[in-house]
Amino acid sequence: MADVYTMGIDIGSTASKCLILKNGTDISGYAVIGAGTGTSGPKRSVEQALSNAGITINEISGITATGYGRNTFSEADWIVSELSCHAIGIHAVFPDVRTLIDIGGQDAKAIRVSTTGKLENFVMNDKCAAGTGRFLDVMARVLELDVSELAERDAMAENVVNISSTCTVFAESEVISQLSNNVNICDLVAGIHRSVAVRTAGLAKRLGIVEPVAMSGGVALNSGAARALERELGIPVRIPPLPQINGAYGAAIYAWEHRKQER
Amino acid sequence: MNALNRLKNITMNPKAELKEAVASGKKVIGIMPYFCPEELVYAAGMLPFGLWGAEMQANESKQYYPAFICSILHTTLEMGLKGELDDLSAVMIPISCDSLKGMGANWEAGVKNVPVINVAFAENRKIAAGIEFTRSQFRKIQKQIEEIAGRTVSDDEIRKAITIYNENRCAILAFSKAAATHPAEVTAADRCAAIKAGYFMDRAAHTELLNEVTAELENLPASDEGYLKIVTTGIIADAPRLLDIIDKNKMVIVDDQIAHESVNARYVIPEAEDPVLAMAERLAEIEGCSVLYDPGKKRGTQLVEMAKNAGADGILFILTKFCDPEEYDYVPVKRMTDSASIPMLQIEIDQQMTDYGQPESAIMAFAESLR
Numbered sequence: 029m030a031d032v033y034t035m036g037i038d039i040g041s042t043a044s045k046c047l048i049l050k051n052g053t054d055i056s057g058y059a060v061i062g063a064g065t066g067t068s069g070p071k072r073s074v075e076q077a078l079s080n081a082g083i084t085i086n087e088i089s090g091i092t093a094t095g096y097g098r099n100t101f102s103e104a105d106w107i108v109s110e111l112s113c114h115a116i117g118i119h120a121v122f123p124d125v126r127t128l129i130d131i132g133g134q135d136a137k138a139i140r141v142s143t144t145g146k147l148e149n150f151v152m153n154d155k156c157a158a159g160t161g162r163f164l165d166v167m168a169r170v171l172e173l174d175v176s177e178l179a180e181r182d183a184m185a186e187n188v189v190n191i192s193s194t195c196t197v198f199a200e201s202e203v204i205s206q207l208s209n210n211v212n213i214c215d216l217v218a219g220i221h222r223s224v225a226v227r228t229a230g231l232a233k234r235l236g237i238v239e240p241v242a243m244s245g246g247v248a249l250n251s252g253a254a255r256a257l258e259r260e261l262g263i264p265v266r267i268p269p270l271p272q273i274n275g276a277y278g279a280a281i282y283a284w285e286h287r288k289q290e291r
Numbered sequence: 292m293n294a295l296n297r298l299k300n301i302t303m304n305p306k307a308e309l310k311e312a313v314a315s316g317k318k319v320i321g322i323m324p325y326f327c328p329e330e331l332v333y334a335a336g337m338l339p340f341g342l343w344g345a346e347m348q349a350n351e352s353k354q355y356y357p358a359f360i361c362s363i364l365h366t367t368l369e370m371g372l373k374g375e376l377d378d379l380s381a382v383m384i385p386i387s388c389d390s391l392k393g394m395g396a397n398w399e400a401g402v403k404n405v406p407v408i409n410v411a412f413a414e415n416r417k418i419a420a421g422i423e424f425t426r427s428q429f430r431k432i433q434k435q436i437e438e439i440a441g442r443t444v445s446d447d448e449i450r451k452a453i454t455i456y457n458e459n460r461c462a463i464l465a466f467s468k469a470a471a472t473h474p475a476e477v478t479a480a481d482r483c484a485a486i487k488a489g490y491f492m493d494r495a496a497h498t499e500l501l502n503e504v505t506a507e508l509e510n511l512p513a514s515d516e517g518y519l520k521i522v523t524t525g526i527i528a529d530a531p532r533l534l535d536i537i538d539k540n541k542m543v544i545v546d547d548q549i550a551h552e553s554v555n556a557r558y559v560i561p562e563a564e565d566p567v568l569a570m571a572e573r574l575a576e577i578e579g580c581s582v583l584y585d586p587g588k589k590r591g592t593q594l595v596e597m598a599k600n601a602g603a604d605g606i607l608f609i610l611t612k613f614c615d616p617e618e619y620d621y622v623p624v625k626r627m628t629d630s631a632s633i634p635m636l637q638i639e640i641d642q643q644m645t646d647y648g649q650p651e652s653a654i655m656a657f658a659e660s661l662r
Contacts, residue, residue: 109656112656147660
């Protein structure tokens, strides 16, 4: 029997993620492009994922689009919210996970996942950059670091600095003030991660924590932020192998399941 | 549906109604939320004209209010400051919430052509002294209205106005019930527009048009199969893009606890010898609105009952951004809906919003979780 390929594309505010799934289980290729909705990011992520999988778009039997820019992807067979896709994606990796915390570029979500991988309940952040990837981007710029360096710096922290401001703009001023007082950058980075963790843990507690807990989204690639969240919640937090493409993974599974039902 | 289209047209262009009324020689009084005694205006032969803000950017109003005040007040004040409401003979401004308490003074300072009629209710609106206070305030307001109208208003005229308003309230509820089973014919935006039109036109004419739509719907087979039934709660839910999102997700509003919609319609004014006392008694009866003192927290209980009675799949708590009373209410209401195992989603809206991405994702995910 011929292989069946499905595609999930998660078009976020700051990145486009595309994943190709073979026969509903095997990841044939994926791509993450650091450009989101309204840019060339979605198209490039599709091209790169297809290239990585070694197939053409004609071999794809179904496409699910998700994420903030989901409605702009005209090739989609299904359009599904990113919350449902994240629930499906994490269930495929960790079937026992009941709470998923997803921190993306511009928003954060706490998601209750049913025992069958269905979205049961959720809480989203306010329209505010605090506690999101954007907050870390802004802080990294002030510290003259790349976001990829934050985890390493966090690991070297000795005295975590308290960042008291919730607002990104005020927190940026606070960090600049600390820098001018020659505070250790590693300690500042750990403080920034704690600030994100406090905000996110509050969101998750509004939903109600049901263990096991997992974390997805681009921020989950930052082990410093993930450790800070674990400390704040007081419980272990699992990270899937590809946290940034968890939504696209769920979307591709959704496409597979629906094509299967049609056959 | 001609009647529905007529109502939608009025809602789309309320200023045309205002101009037309003024051109016909009728005086018009602006009515701000919440629960102003507009029956007195009607009884005086004038047109009460609802002022619930508008979808627009507020700039000049920020000289008078900080940015973190709800958009209903900001945009209403903005229209006043820009002279867009100069055709009004006066504006009724109540003091129902902390932000409204400053509205009268802000209006007087900035809007020179439209005088203010301040409206005060008793906070303890249910006790005898509270009812008497509200009655006495309404009688004072009646005097101010008489001055503007240039004539006295009799109790008989007030009774007639009350009858017309009570009939309108019943018409709104009947329409809402009929629309609940006909989402294919009446979208969420249509439903809102049909109710909202009443704020800009003669209430008797509004009743007539609404009843016509209801009768037409009642003769059609139900079209709600496959729709998720939802109940809405909040202050206002008239943003076209929000309502479009509700439609796109195949949801139908089966009942509402929205101050701008059915909360006002749910309570009729009892018949009484003193019609103004009856108006004060009606205010004492109203439940389900965060700006009215509610020590028993009956809003949540009422909402749960409404959802159960309507067989709702879920509730949308449509939070007006920066509305403190709504934020305070959310917690006990959420506890009650959780206890009743009724899913509820909170979304935040603002009349100055241009990006609906977050509510769109949240409503879509909510619909997916309910299906």
